[in-house]
Structures are given as C-alpha cells and as structure tokens.
Amino acid sequence: MAKFFADYVERAKRILDDNWAGSSTKPSPTLYPHQWNWDSGFIAIGRSHYDTVRAIVEIETLFDAQWSNGMLPQIFFNPKELGHYFPEPDFWQTERAAHAPAGKLTSGITMPPVHAIAVEKIYKNARRPRDVVPFLERIYPKLLALHDYLYRERDPGGEGLAYIRHPWESGIDNSPTWDIPLRRIHFDKAKLPHYTRKDLKPGIDPKMRPSDDDYDRYVFLVDLFRNCEYDEFRIRETCPFLIQDPLFNSILCRADESLGRIAEIIGESPEMPQSWAQKTVGAIREKLWHEEHGIFDAYDLASEQLIEVDTAAGFMPLYGGAATRKQAEQLYGRLNSVSFCALHQGNCFTIPNYDTKKEDFDRSNYWRGPIWININWMLAQGLRRYGYTLKADSLQKDLLQLPIRFCFYEYFDSFDGKGYGSDNFSWTAALFIDLVEEFYESERATKGASHRIKGLFARETILNEGTEMPEVDPENLAGELMRTIRDLRDTFYDTARGLVDYERLKGSEEFKQYRMLANGLRKFRPSCLTGRKEKLAFWTNLYNTIVVDGIVTLGVKQSVKEIPGFFRKITYAIGPHLLSADDIEHGILRGNVRPWLSPFRPFGPRDVRRGMILSPVDSRIHFALVCGSRSCAPIDYYEPNHIYDQLEAAATSFVNSSEVLVLPEEGKMLISEIFRWYERDFGGRTGLVDFIFDYLVDDEARRFIQENYADLHIEYLHYDWNLNR
Ligand code: 2M8
Numbered sequence: 001m002a003k004f005f006a007d008y009v010e011r012a013k014r015i016l017d018d019n020w021a022g023s024s025t026k027p028s029p030t031l032y033p034h035q036w037n038w039d040s041g042f043i044a045i046g047r048s049h050y051d052t053v054r055a056i057v058e059i060e061t062l063f064d065a066q067w068s069n070g071m072l073p074q075i076f077f078n079p080k081e082l083g084h085y086f087p088e089p090d091f092w093q094t095e096r097a098a099h100a101p102a103g104k105l106t107s108g109i110t111m112p113p114v115h116a117i118a119v120e121k122i123y124k125n126a127r128r129p130r131d132v133v134p135f136l137e138r139i140y141p142k143l144l145a146l147h148d149y150l151y152r153e154r155d156p157g158g159e160g161l162a163y164i165r166h167p168w169e170s171g172i173d174n175s176p177t178w179d180i181p182l183r184r185i186h187f188d189k190a191k192l193p194h195y196t197r198k199d200l201k202p203g204i205d206p207k208m209r210p211s212d213d214d215y216d217r218y219v220f221l222v223d224l225f226r227n228c229e230y231d232e233f234r235i236r237e238t239c240p241f242l243i244q245d246p247l248f249n250s251i252l253c254r255a256d257e258s259l260g261r262i263a264e265i266i267g268e269s270p271e272m273p274q275s276w277a278q279k280t281v282g283a284i285r286e287k288l289w290h291e292e293h294g295i296f297d298a299y300d301l302a303s304e305q306l307i308e309v310d311t312a313a314g315f316m317p318l319y320g321g322a323a324t325r326k327q328a329e330q331l332y333g334r335l336n337s338v339s340f341c342a343l344h345q346g347n348c349f350t351i352p353n354y355d356t357k358k359e360d361f362d363r364s365n366y367w368r369g370p371i372w373i374n375i376n377w378m379l380a381q382g383l384r385r386y387g388y389t390l391k392a393d394s395l396q397k398d399l400l401q402l403p404i405r406f407c408f409y410e411y412f413d414s415f416d417g418k419g420y421g422s423d424n425f426s427w428t429a430a431l432f433i434d435l436v437e438e439f440y441e442s443e444r445a446t447k448g449a450s451h452r453i454k455g456l457f458a459r460e461t462i463l464n465e466g467t468e469m470p471e472v473d474p475e476n477l478a479g480e481l482m483r484t485i486r487d488l489r490d491t492f493y494d495t496a497r498g499l500v501d502y503e504r505l506k507g508s509e510e511f512k513q514y515r516m517l518a519n520g521l522r523k524f525r526p527s528c529l530t531g532r533k534e535k536l537a538f539w540t541n542l543y544n545t546i547v548v549d550g551i552v553t554l555g556v557k558q559s560v561k562e563i564p565g566f567f568r569k570i571t572y573a574i575g576p577h578l579l580s581a582d583d584i585e586h587g588i589l590r591g592n593v594r595p596w597l598s599p600f601r602p603f604g605p606r607d608v609r610r611g612m613i614l615s616p617v618d619s620r621i622h623f624a625l626v627c628g629s630r631s632c633a634p635i636d637y638y639e640p641n642h643i644y645d646q647l648e649a650a651a652t653s654f655v656n657s658s659e660v661l662v663l664p665e666e667g668k669m670l671i672s673e674i675f676r677w678y679e680r681d682f683g684g685r686t687g688l689v690d691f692i693f694d695y696l697v698d699d700e701a702r703r704f705i706q707e708n709y710a711d712l713h714i715e716y717l718h719y720d721w722n723l724n725r
Contacts, residue, residue, distance in 0.1 A: 005436045008404055012429035015408055016047060019426050020054070021078055024061040028410065028422035031199060033081040035062060037074045038171055039427050041114035042374050046430020048118070048125040049437050055122045056135050059115060063142045065106045069099040069232070070149025072115070073106035074168055086198040087222060097230030108222070108230045109166045112251040113150065116143045116258040123265065125437075136266050143259055144272070150252060151276060153232040160279035161244040161287065162252055163301060165235060166221050167214075170245050170313075172367040172375075174210035176354055177298050177309045178243075182217045184302070185240050195219050208364050208420050246288045246296040247313035250320030251378070253280035257321070284322035290314075294330035296323075312340065312353045312375050318382025328386045335379075336391055341414070343391060345497060346657055349398045350391075351376055352414035363414045370411040370420060373399055377431045389558060390723070396435055397720050403432050404718070405661055405670050417658070460571040460580055463549050464518040474523045478538055481521070482637075484514045485541050488548070489637040499724050506552050518549065522573045526612055535614055536589075536621070537640040543584045544626045544636075546570055550581065551723065559721045560627065567627070577609050585625060591615040596677040619681040619691065622674050623650035626724075655695035659717065662701035668713040669705070676716050685714075 019026045024035040025043045032039075040062045047055040065076035077089055087107070094100040094108045119139055126132045154162035164170050167178045197215055200206050210218075221241060228234035236242070256277035260270035288296045290306055295314035297306040315335050317323040323331055334340070339355040341348035354361050354369045362368045376395055383392035402412045402419075408428045409419025472480050489495065492505040505511050529535045550570030551560065560566040567581040579587075586595045587602035592613050594601050603610045624638060624647055638646050654660070659672035675688055682688040689712060693705050705712060 005400075005439070009433055009436050012046070012403070012408065012432045013050065015424045015429040016043065016426060018424065021081070024058055024076070024078075025426050026078075026081075027426050029424055030201060031085075031204070031410075031422045033084050034078050035065075035076040037062065037072055037076075037111035038114045038374075041118040042377075042427035043430045044118040045121045046427075046433040048122040049433055052122060052126045052132065055118075056132070059119060059122070059139060060135075062115070063139065065101060065104045066142055066146065067097070067099040067101060067106075067149075069153065070145035070147075071099065071110050071153075072113070072146050074109045074111045075107040077105035077107075079105060084198060086195060087219070091193075091195065092222065093226045094230065096226055100230065108225050109169050110150075111169055112171050112248050113146055113255050114251055115146065116255040116262060117251075119143065120258040120262055121434075123262070133266060136262055140259075140262055140266055140268065143262070147252070147256065147259060147273065147276060156236065159244075159287070160276075160281075160283035161249050161299070163242045163244050164248055165225075165239050165242055167218065167241070170243075170248060172247065172311070172313060172353070172372075173218075174214050174365070175309075175311055175313065175367045176358075176360060177245075177307050177311055177313065178241075180307055180309070181241050181243060181300050181302065182214065185217050185220060187216075187220050189216065192216060192219060193223050204421070205364075209366055240302055242301040243307075244288065244299040244301065245313065246284060246298060247316045247375075249280055249284055249288070250316035250318075250322055253277045253284070253320040253322055254378075256280065281320065281322040284317050284320065285324055285327060288317070289327055294334045296327075296331075310334070310339075310355050312351050312372075312379065315340075315351070315379055315382065316375075318386055319378040320382075321385055323386070325386075332383075332386075332388055332391070335383075336388075342497075343394055343499070348415050349402065349412065349417055350395050351379060356414060364418075364420055366411065366421070369414055371398070371402065371414050371417075372411050373402070373428045373431050377435065393558070394720070396439065397718060399435050400432070400439065401718055403428055404715075405663070407666070408432070417661075459569065460578065461550075461554065461569050462571050462573055462578065463546065463553055464515070464521055464572045466515060466519045468516045468519060469523075470516050470520040472517070472520060474520070474525060475528055477517065477520050477524050478529060478534075481514075481517045482538065482541055484510065484517055485545050486637045488514060488545070493636070495636045500548060500551075502548070502552055502723075505548070511552070514545065515549070518545075518572060521575075523575070525575050526577075531640075532614070533643050534640040536618065537638045537643045539584055539588050539614065540621060540624050540638050540643075542572075543581060543589070544624075546572055546581050546584070547626055556723060559723055561721045577612075579609070583609065588612050588614055589617070589621050589625070590678075590681060591617045593617075593680065617681050618647065619678065619683075620647035620651045622678050622681065623647070623654040652695050652697075655692055656697055660692060660696070661717075662696070662698070662704055664700060664704040667708070668715055670715050670717050673716045673719040689714075 016025060019029055024040060026033050027036050027039040040058050044055040044058045047058065062072065062076060066072050082088055089105040092107050094106055097108060100106060119136065123129050123132045123136060150162040167173050199209055224239060225235055228238065256273045259273035260277065263270040263273060284296065288299055290297045290308065293308065293310055295310045296317050297308055297314060300307050315331055318328060318331065335351065336342050338345060339357045340352060341350045349371050352369055353367055353372055353375060364370060376399055380392045380395040383395065402417055406412060406417050406419040407423055408425055409423055410421030410425040412419055487510050488505065491510055492501045529538055550566065554563050556562055563569060571578050571580040582595055583602045586593055587609060592601050592603050592610065661670040663670065679685060679688055682691045689705065693702060696702050
C-alpha cells in the first residue's frame with residue numbers, strides 16, 4: 001500500500017514543482033498563472049510534509065503583498081505572467097487605494113484566511129519544529145494584522161462575523177448561494193467598464209465556468225471598489241453585496257485557534273485570538289443556523305435575512321468547531337443524506353458542493369455541484385472533530401481516490417468522478433499529499449507490522465459455544481438456520497447500500513434465535529447438505545453471518561482490521577470440525593486454495609475437512625461474500641433455488657459499480673482489489689479481463705477493453721476496510 005501511494009505522491013510533488021514560479025506556486029499551469037491567497041495556504045500545507053523551506057517561502061511571499069490595513073489580497077500578480085488572466089492590475093487599479101503596498105501588483109479583495117492554519121502545520125510537520133520558530137516570530141504579527149483587519153473592517157458592528165464583499169472573496173465564486181444577492185444588483189450594462197474574459201480557454205467548456213451574467217456582476221463590484229478607492233467605509237456604504245458566509249467565518253475561527261497556539265509557541269499572549277474565536281463561534285451558531293433546514297446558511301446584510309440555499313459551505317462550522325452538539329447532529333443528518341451522497345450510496349462521491357436533489361444542481365459546473373478537494377479536506381477534519389469518524393474516513397477515501405482515478409484536476413464530477421477545469425491543479429496535489437500522510441499515520445496507529453504478525457498467530461474464538469441449544473433435529477437445522485438468516489437480512493440489512501444495523505441487531509430476538517441455532521451447528525453433519533446449489537447457498541450465507549456474528553461478539557468498532565487475523569479467528573464448531581471464516585471461504589468455497597499472502601492452504605493433505613470442498617470454484621461468489629467492510633459486496637441472503645441467478649445479478653452489479661472504472665481517456669482500467677486477491681479464481685489475468693468484459697454494459701468501456709486487450713493497463717483501487725455499519 002505504501003508503494004501504491006508513493007507513486008502518486010511523487011506525481012503530486014512533481015505538479016507542485018512544475019507550478020513553482022520562483023517564490024510562490026501557481027494554482028494551475030493554465031488558468032491561474034499568479035499567486036492566489038487561500039491556494040497558497042493549502043499548497044504550503046502539502047509542502048510542509050517534505051519541503052519546509054518552500055512552504056515558508058510560499059507564505060512569506062504572499063504576506064509581502066499584504067496591505068497596510070492588514071488585508072491580504074486575493075491575488076498577488078506575477079509581473080512576468082501578465083496578459084493571461086482577467087482581471088489583472090490594469091483593471092483593479094489598486095494604486096488608487098491608500099493601503100495598497102507600493103510596487104506590488106495585487107487585487108483589491110481578500111479570501112478565506114487559512115494562513116494561520118497553514119503556518120501551524122508548517123511548524124508541526126517540520127523535521128525540527130524549533131528551527132521554524134524564527135519564521136513563526138516573523139509571520140505572527142502579519143497574521144494578527146490580517147485577523148485584526150477582518151474583525152475591524154469587515155465586522156464594524158462587532159458581532160464576531162466578518163462579511164465578504166465579492167463572490168471571489170468566498171473562494172466559491174459561482175456558488176448558488178450568491179445567485180439571489182447578485183441578481184438583485186441592477187446596473188446599466190452600457191456603463192459597465194469594457195472587459196474580456198480570459199478564463200474560457202480551449203478545452204474548458206463554458207458550461208463548467210461562471211456565466212457571463214455572473215462576470216458582469218463581478219466586474220460591477222470591482223468597478224465599485226475602485227471608485228471608492230478601496231476605502232472600506234465608502235464601500236460598506238454603497239456595496240449591494242455584503243454577506244456573512246459560514247465558510248469564511250468557520251475558517252476564520254478555526255484560524256483564530258491556530259493563531260492562539262502560534263502565539264503560545266512564541267511566548268505571546270493567546271488571549272486576543274482566543275477571544276476572537278469564541279466570539280465568532282457564538283455568532284455562527286446563533287445567527288447563521290437555519291433550524292428548519294438543519295444547516296448553516298449565509299446571511300445577507302442587505303436584505304437582512306438568511307439566504308436559504310444549502311451548499312457544502314453550510315457544513316463548515318464543523319471545521320470551525322462552531323456547531324453545538326445538537327446542531328452537529330442535525331447537520332450530520334443532512335450531510336449524510338442522498339442530497340450530499342450518503343455512506344454506501346454508490347455512484348456518487350462525498351461531498352458534492354451543492355444539494356444534488358435541487359433542480360439547478362449541476363454536476364460539472366464549477367462551484368454549483370462538483371466535488372472540491374479543499375472543501376472536503378476541511379469537512380473531513382470537521383467530521384473527525386465531532387466524532388463522525390466513519391464518514392470522515394469515507395471522505396478521506398474518496399479524496400484519495402479521485403486524483404488517483406481521474407488525475408489531479410481542479411474539481412470532479414460528483415457522480416462519476418471525472419476531472420474538470422485545470423489538470424495538474426496545485427491544491428489538489430498538495431492536499432493529496434497531506435491526506436496520504438494522515439492515512440499513513442492512522443495505518444501506523446492501527447495496523448503496524450506487529451499487528452500483522454499477531455494476525456498470523458491469532459487464536460480462534462469459537463462463537464457457537466453457548467449452552468442454549470435449539471429444539472430442532474440436526475437434519476432440519478440447515479433449513480431453520482437459513483430461515484433465520486433471511487429474517488436477519490429482512491430486518492437489519494440494507495441490501496441496496498450494503499449496510500448492517502449492528503447496534504439494533506445485537507440486542508434483538510432474531511439474533512438471539514440465530515445464535516441458538518448456531519450453537520446447534522455443533523451437532524450438525526455437513527454431509528446432509530445435498531446438491532451443489534444447496535451447499536453453495538448454505539456456506540455463502542453461513543460465511544456472511546459468521547462475519548456479522550464476529551463483528552458483534554468481538555465488539556468491532558470501526559473496522560475488522562482492529563482484530564488481528566479477524567477472519568482466521570472467528571470460528572464455528574460444526575459437527576466434529578472447527579471452521580473459521582477463512583476455512584469456509586478459502587477451504588470450502590474456493591476449493592482449498594491459499595488465501596492472499598498466506599503460505600498455507602486451509603486444509604492440509606490429511607485434513608478430513610477436505611471432504612467439504614466445493615469444486616469447481618464459482619468466481620461469482622466473490623460478489624456475494626461479505627467481509628463487513630465498505631468495499632466488499634453488499635450483504636444479502638442466498639436461496640438455494642435461485643443462487644445462480646442471484647450470483648449473476650451480484651456480479652453484474654459489482655462490475656458495473658464504481659469498483660470497476662474503465663477510463664479510455666486515461667488509457668487504463670481501475671478495479672477493486674478483490675480482483676487482485678482472487679485473480680486465479682477468474683482464470684488469471686486474461687480470465688479476469690474476459691470476466692469483466694462479459695459483465696460490463698457500457699459500450700464505450702467494452703470497446704476500449706477490446707481494442708487494448710493485449711496490453712491493457714490495470715490499476716487497483718484502494719480498499720476501504722471501514723465497517724459497513
Ligand atoms: C477560482 O477563483 C478565481 C477568482 O479568484 C477565478 O475563477 O478566476 C476559485 O476556485 C478560487 O477558490 C481559487 O482560489 C482560484 C484559484 O485557484 O480560482
């Protein structure tokens with residue numbers, strides 16, 4: 001796995017190197033050729049893991065452009081790159097501003113203040129954090145001045161909420177939230193300064209960018225600012241777009257926290273940042289909460305009301321720690337719903353930037369629906385902060401997969417993951433590096449080498465040693481057991497999403513009944529199973545249920561990986577035999593073959609259990625066997641009479657899900673690790689490709705496989721071992 005990510009991390013670093021412009025990093029080699037405010041924060045976070053020097057230079061360069069009133073500009077223009085972007089300094093005319101730094105080319109607005117967060121990360125991730133202290137001492141007053149500007153100039157009423165005065169300040173430019181306040185702006189188009197957009201470059205579909213109407217309003221606002229000579233008071237008096245945004249303010253209070261900790265490191269008083277944080281937290285939860293929607297909304301200071309448009313920005317108070325526990329619960333219900341791609345929903349990535357159920361949701365248009373790595377990177381941390389670990393893990397998985405599957409794009413299709421906008425996008429690369437580091441860290445904590453060794457020598461836990469025995473003849477036990485398993489399926493399994501309600505199942509009558517029947521297995525003779533279909537269904541169902549039983553009995557919380565050698569450990573006594581989940585799978589159902597990376601076959605040459613082996617192997621069982629994890633097949637109950645049809649349906653559904661991705665434009669096919677572990681069951685590599693080809697329904701994908709059959713490039717997807725809870 002380490003090797004698997006290592007190649008992509010190298011690619012991500014190469015992107016950052018290629019976009020390096022000498023003292024800062026361009027967000028993208030094509031669309032954004034200058035230095036951008038919050039992009040640099042995210043970029044520095046990525047670099048902080050391997051290049052402290054450049055991470056520091058990135059931040060210091062940006063702060064060289066800070067205005068004397070503390071404002072940190074949205075863009076610091078590179079004089080060598082002028083001519084490729086709109087609007088550039090000739091349009092901003094910041095020389096009219098009293099506070100703009102002389103000799104520096106900047107825009108006249110700001111962006112979400114992620115910088116203190118980035119600076120703290122640089123310190124924490126440095127090989128020798130002490131060496132970074134002089135940088136902290138240099139940058140701290142500048143960070144303080146930035147936050148002071150936001151509280152002073154953008155929150156004149158002292159509420160604790162800074163307003164933004166241009167959609168570009170939000171970072172989420174054409175978010176549907178801005179439609180209402182922007183459409184309210186009326187102006188005479190003839191009087192609008194002449195301008196030409198430069199973002200509609202070849203290869204960029206205009207439908208995936210803000211509209212011309214939006215641009216007119218962006219330009220109108222810039223014109224207003226320069227006419228006010230960038231004087232905050234005059235702007236405030238006339239600007240029709242003044243919004244208190246939950247995204248901006250959640251980042252602000254999260255950055256206040258970092259600022260307080262930086263103050264402590266360098267021996268300054270953290271009091272000011274801490275009191276700012278407290279105030280903003282209180283104001284977000286009081287003023288921006290929409291009780292009915294169960295989400296935070298932006299507040300429009302012109303109309304004096306919440307803008308009732310729900311986007312991913314509404315979840316950001318989780319990141320800022322601003323949601324109360326009760327708000328967080330409601331928020332989670334909203335976030336983990338079909339509107340924003342629920343756990344195990346399939347065919348969507350978490351979290352789209354806008355409610356997918358809205359009519360104007362647009363899966364490929366910029367900030368009106370797609371997935372953005374930076375927003376979700378923050379939301380994953382917010383979810384962890386409130387203890388929603390499972391969802392945070394699933395977010396992390398999607399964030400790691402998107403660049404791997406679809407390259408390091410600017411944003412991604414919320415349903416099929418296709419990359420849009422600029423390729424080789426810097427913050428996608430930078431935050432990917434950070435996510436991989438986080439992934440390694442949690443791997444080290446839960447599944448180190450010693451864990452694997454323990455797994456090899458795991459002692460079995462016999463799960464059916466209870467004293468309560470069923471009053472059923474051993475001959476009828478199989479039928480009874482299967483009926484009870486079907487009841488469990490009906491009551492506690494969500495077969496469409498592959499989830500099990502372990503909590504409810506645990507204390508239920510149905511599960512008690514199942515466990516009693518499982519005790520009866522001690523007197524069962526497997527030889528009374530007749531016919532291949534009956535055996536196939538019996539062992540498949542029993543395997544799936546021993547896994548559920550093991551998860552409940554051993555108290556698995558997040559992942560079966562918590563228990564060393566889980567599948568070797570969970571065992572049933574069946575007649576005179578002991579059979580672990582591994583024995584059932586690799587011994588009986590797979591024809592006694594070695595499990596992946598194991599030196600031994602389950603049944604040795606003289607093992608009497610060899611009599612139970614089912615041969616030949618039906619490779620479709622891999623889409624029916626459940627491992628209690630998110631990436632395995634969804635759990636179901638298999639009927640002896642219909643098992644072949646059910647296996648056929650399971651294989652079709654798996655091959656046509658996001659576990660098999662054929663990407664002709666990338667010249668490769670990405671498939672579940674299941675295909676790697678069980679390649680031999682599919683008849684080796686060729687058999688595997690044939691198998692996938694036969695089940696795929698998409699014509700374009702089939703054509704690609706056919707045309708590239710001989711040297712098809714295959715990569716394997718990261719397997720998600722999180723519990724299918
Ligand atoms: C996008 O915004 C710029 C204006 O700032 C643009 O559309 O031209 C946004 O995605 C913004 O969040 C980002 O910082 C910037 C550069 O990546 O591009």
